[in-house]
Amino acid sequence: MGNNTYDVIVIGAGPVGENIADRVVQGGLSVAIVERELVGGECSYWACMPTKALLRSTAALRAARQVPGSREAVTGDLDVAAVLRRRDSFASQWNDDGQVAWLDSAGITLYRGQGRISSDRVVEVTDESGTATSLTARHAVVIATGSAALLPDIPGLREAEPWSSREAAAARTIPGRLAVIGGGVVASEMATAFAALGSSVTVLARDGVLPHSEPFAGERVTESLREAGVSVLLGSEAGAVKRGSDGTVHITLTNGQLVEADEVLVAIGRTPNTQDIGLDAVGLKPGAWLTVDDTLRVVTDDGAPLGDGWLYAAGDVNRRVLLTHQGKYQARAVGDVIVARATGEAVDDGPWGRHVATADERAVPQVVFTEPEIASVGLTKAAAEDAGLRIRVVDHDLGAVAGSALHADDYRGHARMVVDEDRGVIVGFTLVGPDVAELLHAATIAIVGEVPLDRLWHAVPAYPTVSEVWLRLLEAYGR
Numbered sequence: 281m282g283n284n285t286y287d288v289i290v291i292g293a294g295p296v297g298e299n300i301a302d303r304v305v306q307g308g309l310s311v312a313i314v315e316r317e318l319v320g321g322e323c324s325y326w327a328c329m330p331t332k333a334l335l336r337s338t339a340a341l342r343a344a345r346q347v348p349g350s351r352e353a354v355t356g357d358l359d360v361a362a363v364l365r366r367r368d369s370f371a372s373q374w375n376d377d378g379q380v381a382w383l384d385s386a387g388i389t390l391y392r393g394q395g396r397i398s399s400d401r402v403v404e405v406t407d408e409s410g411t412a413t414s415l416t417a418r419h420a421v422v423i424a425t426g427s428a429a430l431l432p433d434i435p436g437l438r439e440a441e442p443w444s445s446r447e448a449a450a451a452r453t454i455p456g457r458l459a460v461i462g463g464g465v466v467a468s469e470m471a472t473a474f475a476a477l478g479s480s481v482t483v484l485a486r487d488g489v490l491p492h493s494e495p496f497a498g499e500r501v502t503e504s505l506r507e508a509g510v511s512v513l514l515g516s517e518a519g520a521v522k523r524g525s526d527g528t529v530h531i532t533l534t535n536g537q538l539v540e541a542d543e544v545l546v547a548i549g550r551t552p553n554t555q556d557i558g559l560d561a562v563g564l565k566p567g568a569w570l571t572v573d574d575t576l577r578v579v580t581d582d583g584a585p586l587g588d589g590w591l592y593a594a595g596d597v598n599r600r601v602l603l604t605h606q607g608k609y610q611a612r613a614v615g616d617v618i619v620a621r622a623t624g625e626a627v628d629d630g631p632w633g634r635h636v637a638t639a640d641e642r643a644v645p646q647v648v649f650t651e652p653e654i655a656s657v658g659l660t661k662a663a664a665e666d667a668g669l670r671i672r673v674v675d676h677d678l679g680a681v682a683g684s685a686l687h688a689d690d691y692r693g694h695a696r697m698v699v700d701e702d703r704g705v706i707v708g709f710t711l712v713g714p715d716v717a718e719l720l721h722a723a724t725i726a727i728v729g730e731v732p733l734d735r736l737w738h739a740v741p742a743y744p745t746v747s748e749v750w751l752r753l754l755e756a757y758g759r
């Protein structure tokens with residue numbers, strides 16, 4: 281047992297678990313990390329990286345075609361095989377040697393296998409051969425087991441062997457016809473990618489396209505998907521699914537309409553990887569999302585930390601924000617607070633303190649890599665109203681900025697800033713348009729920094745860049 285005792289044990293070596301472990305080592309403590317599949321997690325092999333690699337070639341081709349001169353130089357179409365090869369390389373050929381070497385170099389001990397909590401501070405790891413190893417934590421155990429695709433209870437769906445985001449991200453061939461159940465981020469991005477790669481795509485968007493974004497974002501993406509030949513069925517819901525003997529998937533919608541496809545992708549959200557991690561051994565509910573306090577300690581139903589506060593949860597599994605960058609931000613906070621508590625250092629847990637993830641509630645940036653891209657941070661108009669803020673919304677046509685016109689012919693886009701009138705600061709910002717992703721961080725800084733609008737007038741955007749939209753929004757707001 282002696283050799284298997286560490287200051288901290290992290291279950292799950294996705295982007296979040298890896299960053300927690302790194303932070304703990306940098307704070308001078310020892311750490312073991314447990315991984316049952318590939319070190320690097322969902323993001324590296326089946327989510328962020330491969331999907332963005334699938335989308336990037338299309339975006340580059342579109343960009344070239346939008347500018348005379350380069351347009352004429354484009355003489356062919358997408359080389360699908362080359363796109364898939366590049367995707368494979370961004371997924372490291374589904375081999376984690378590189379990440380394992382990094383763990384080694386960072387001084388993090390890896391245990392391969394399924395991790396299960398067996399009692400306070402004790403984790404059993406069962407490897408592929410069934411051999412169990414018991415690990416004990418002196419200070420803390422962190423659950424960073426992530427999430428998996430949620431499958432709805434639609435008759436016949438499971439038997440039809442649908443794709444989840446995993447099969448879409450790692451697809452080896454492009455189906456002739458692809459049906460997508462869902463209208464959220466995964467559905468929008470994968471419909472964009474597969475339509476460009478040659479599939480005939482139908483999207484069943486029961487609740488609309490990107491329903492949690494500003495309405496103009498979903499409208500623009502719907503329009504652009506339709507322009508790309510995608511059939512977007514707003515308000516449609518799959519009622520029953522059946523895969524025929526020839527492989528065709530027949531989907532009967534609740535309104536009686538029939539949709540046929542070669543593959544069906546389910547993208548309706550996520551479920552936490554907490555089913556088989558031993559939560560019952562410590563009085564928690566298996567299969568449930570974990571609830572955490574501001575310093576990311578797991579709390580029980582009464583809101584108090586479990587036991588003496590030895591158990592933490594970060595990343596997708598605590599459901600605060602299901603995004604890699606935000607999970608890694610939580611990882612830095614949780615790694616540092618564990619070290620602080622272990623070494624008797626003061627815990628800095630006030631808003632924006634070092635040991636809390638305040639931005640999870642105030643300033644979450646996200647880019648949806650559709651055509652056009654959607655880049656947003658903070659609150660939408662609707663969310664700000666729901667929060668009871670006295671707001672003013674300022675809109676501007678992104679295509680009317682000199683930098684946009686120069687960037688691409690027929691540049692179409694939109695920008696919105698949501699201002700908290702009582703504080704004179706921006707609380708939300710959304711950009712829709714080609715290549716807006718890299719513009720987002722300025723808005724994140726303005727929101728996190730709570731930069732007063734009258735000071736923002738002194739942040740002068742360079743001419744002629746798309747960022748000049750900042751000036752136009754301020755002019756529209758007035759001073």
Ligand SMILES: Cc1cc2nc3c(=O)[nH]c(=O)nc-3n(C[C@H](O)[C@H](O)[C@H](O)COP(=O)(O)OP(=O)(O)OC[C@H]3O[C@@H](n4cnc5c(N)ncnc54)[C@H](O)[C@@H]3O)c2cc1C
Pocket residue numbers: 291292293294295296297314315316317318319320321322323324326327328329331332393394395396424425426427445449466553556557594595596597601602603604605606607
């Ligand atoms: C298709 C798709 C595209 C996405 N694109 C983006 C994007 O562009 N940008 C972005 O910010 N986010 C994106 N996301 C979200 C992002 O993938 C997640 O937020 C991120 O992976 C969460 O990291 P995590 O470490 O919490 O969990 P995960 O990445 O899920 O990692 C958890 C790890 O824990 C392991 N594990 C689970 N249970 C156990 C156990 N009991 N024992 C041992 N190991 C265990 C798993 O094998 C896994 O390796 C995307 C998601 C999807 C589905």
Ligand SMILES: NC(=O)c1ccc[n+]([C@@H]2O[C@H](COP(=O)([O-])OP(=O)(O)OC[C@H]3O[C@@H](n4cnc5c(N)ncnc54)[C@H](O)[C@@H]3O)[C@@H](O)[C@H]2O)c1
Pocket residue numbers: 432461462463464465466467469485486487488490491517547548549550602603646647648649
């Ligand atoms: N670029 C990115 O940042 C990126 C890309 C992909 C995924 N992600 C993350 O991964 C997570 C999962 O993405 P997702 O698209 O699966 O979830 P999501 O929550 O973004 O969208 C799911 C959609 O499915 C709809 N829905 C729910 N139940 C349904 C049902 N039974 N039938 C039909 N529709 C139903 C919802 O209304 C919602 O619009 C997201 O939280 C997202 O943040 C991020």
